[in-house]
Amino acid sequence: MTPALAHHLIDDVGAMLLFTMILILGAGQLYRAIYAVAAQSVFIGIAGGVLATATGNSDLWVIAGLTIVIKAVALPWLMLRVIARVGIRREIEPVIPISLTLAIAAAIILLSFYLSASLGTVRQAITGNALPVGIALMLLGVLVMVSRRKAVTQMVGLFASENGIFFTAMAVSQGMPLIIEIGVILDVILGALVMGILMLRVRSSLDEDIADLEQLKG
Amino acid sequence: MIRHLPVLLPLVPVLTGLAMLALRDPRALAAVDVAGSLVILVLTLLLAGTVITSGPVAAGPFRADAVALPFLFLIGFLAVCAAIYTVGWMREELETGKIKLGTVRHYYALFHAFIATMLLTVLADNLGVLWIAMEGTTITSAVLVGLRGHRGSLEAAWKYIIVTTIGISFGLFGTVLVYAAAAHARGDMSGDAMSWAVIAGMSKKLDPGIVRIGFLFVLVGYGTKAGLAPVHMWLPDAHSQAPSPVSALLSGALIKCALFGIIRFHTIARGACGEAFSGRLLVLFGLVSVVVATPLIITQRDFKRLLGYHSVEHVGIVALGLGFGGTVGTFGALLHVINHGVTKALVFLVAGNAIGRYRTQDMHAIRGLLAIAPWTGTFLLMGAFSLAGTPPFSIFVSELYVLRAGLGGGHFVAVAVFLLMTVIIFGGLIHHAGRMAFGSPSASAKAGRDAGSTLGAMALLAAVMVLLGVFLPSGLERVLSRATEVILG
């Protein structure tokens, strides 16, 4: 695979990642957001595969496989089970209206591309548009987390944010060392488990959504 | 064996934790707790001795250099004091039924897992391992925060884990960017590009643009974990809802570990982008933290929340010290890390005793502590004066260093604001502490003597606090000077 072809493919994957991110931002129903983040993780896996073929670094195959198994299958399945158990389906109106959220998202995407364009030759160290898309995905994930009221959507935002970081990390030269990426995935899993347990505990003992607890103030 | 200490040191609490899972008797658990913490402290001192005389000790992805030493010492010392405190505290908790017998060993095991992750953070040379360890601290401490299981602690644990995980992912992104710069500058690909020692060595050759963006992400990210405003929201909740010994370690050690991460990147940024960039950002964030924390300290009602906001302010002071820069500022910042850690832990342990006695965290309800529990009351007053920055306590000394650095660097506005806030906080703290200590105790307060172990732990901390306020031991001074040199490159 030539570097130019890899560059093009990464650009395309980046566009699809942004597309799934928009779907997450506009999702009214919780299961749509979960499916969108699962699709996003599949694209990350595809990007890993492309980069693995392009750079010959076989560690990236492992990472791509792990990402698909864990972030595209296992964690979304877990989240779907949590919302089935808890019984919530719809996201209530977020803190800022969706139209404003979409406008902020457009501004963030532009900002990421501008930031990335202002760098010099070091830009070549990162294949394709992985840097601006990574920054955009990360910031948009944070936007989802701060503007949503349901705990599951906040977790979805967290996973989307980490997808962005992964995308950039994989595209740097020949990818980050395997140990680091495995460690990161492990941390993501553990974090998700703890969050899921907390949510279920609150739900079972207090019958509320954990993100709604607002007692501690001031 | 000395050469393998960077690997052995985190291993000790892991083994201790595993051993604890097998025990059931609370007294045996307490004994293992204290023993394990003592071993950590002893090993730390051994390591310190080697590093001072013969330079950094490296083993695999771990590396102990002079900068890590103050943090390691802080973690070890606080672990010992918390372990001693927990002996009496746990007995009290079991008697009043706040902790169930089955949960006790899980608490101890998690506690040591938490300590292990903090040690890993400080000893990591590989920036990726640093990040993984930091996430590990979040996960273990979040479980500890929510361990009690009631509404407030679950809410605090949720906010804590969500906010700090986002924060740390920003830090990861910054790490990736710095790694990209290093890989690009090195040309060839090898795992070395993740090693801090290697990157710091070639920091002048890194592309400044990408390091700038990377440092910004790291500052916001690890700054969230450290409790820098404006991303400090989780801190008062988490530190107030956690069990008191855990709070002591959270405020005393954990936020300092996050600052450690920032310091590592500060060194890199200084080399790549020049001294002004990261310094100015640190001053900005530090000042905002100090200013934001002040009104919330004055108007606070919950004792532990007050202490949480106070930690925000002091983290701001450390950031100011680092930002003002120069030998004086950096030395002062590192000294403040130790001083504040010791003092804050002392006051949290005092709070633990007071809350156990009065069964409430509301400061208006806690009165007459000196009458009922004279030793605890004395330690409360000592701790409050120290936190407010009064001589002859340690915090006064380190704040003085930071002030001198600020004046020397010409940051007159920042210094003026800082002084103003300090004065306001002094008034507020003394008012709160005085009201709690003096007066006649309320009827609902439990009488009786404090557990001896709790007083012993507090005495230990108070002793160090006074010691460091009066003079600086030469060993400590050498460590801090060497660390300052390493940070400034």
Next chain:
Amino acid sequence: MDGLAPLGVAAARVALLALAAPLVTGIVQKMKATLQSRQGASVVQPYRDLRKLLRKGTVQSDTASAIFRAVPPLVLAATLTAAAMVPVLFLPGAAGGARLPLGDAILLLSLLALARFLLAVGALDAGGAFGGMGASREMTVGVLVEPVLMLVVFSVAAAVGTTELGDIAARRSLAFRAPDLLALFSMMLLLLAETGRIPVDNPDTHLELTMLHEGMLLEHSGPGLGCLVLATHVKQIVIMAFSLAIFFPEGLAQSLAPQAIAIAAGAFCLKIVGLSIFLALVESSYAKLRFFRLPQFLGMGLLCAFMALALRLL
């Protein structure tokens, strides 16, 4: 081609599209019926409806003026002119050296916007409440839809270098890049909005709370209504052909040979049927959105189109 020949070609295209348009609506209705397990009306029912309308008399309200009477033919004229510009069977270079007439994308969109505007003015002129409400809603949708259409056109034009529809169709290569997928997604959303179908508007209803397009047609009757209904059909097929020209121009004839034209006609029918299936499926699967949710729905389309353009340029 000189003289009146280009005009003749354009007129032939207009006639072809105008004749085929009601059939497309009939196909969509029939498919919806099949999906909903109904028998449904016959595929040629729209023709019968048009014939019925042409024979009926006109009734208009007292407050309506000459504008009201003038609106139906004007709207039909604008829409038919737009129909003259869309490449249906052949590409510009098909007649050897001379260029066959096709239109500019922006002009096409402007003509459709003009038709929408005239319709709204006529509805306001009638002085009824339904007309006013329908007009204001339709214009709101128009404000949301037209910029997105422009962005989609620009994102494609940025790749090709011109907004001339024929050239866009000619130079379009088969390779879909990801920004094109984003623009395609946006276009599919816009197709639903411009053809007035669920989830944007319900074409079958006459309840005042759910009407957008129907509200504006309510006051017209007889041949005037017939013109407007035909205009609606033609607008639908024009938008469909427009999106096909931008995204799927395969099959358009490169030369004027009979077999090339036959292949092109077959390809066009196939693609239109495909789009009809898409419309029928969407109409049967979703419920109509509340009017206040439309900005969010179309906002997603706007963001996708915007990103398609941004990714092309960056």
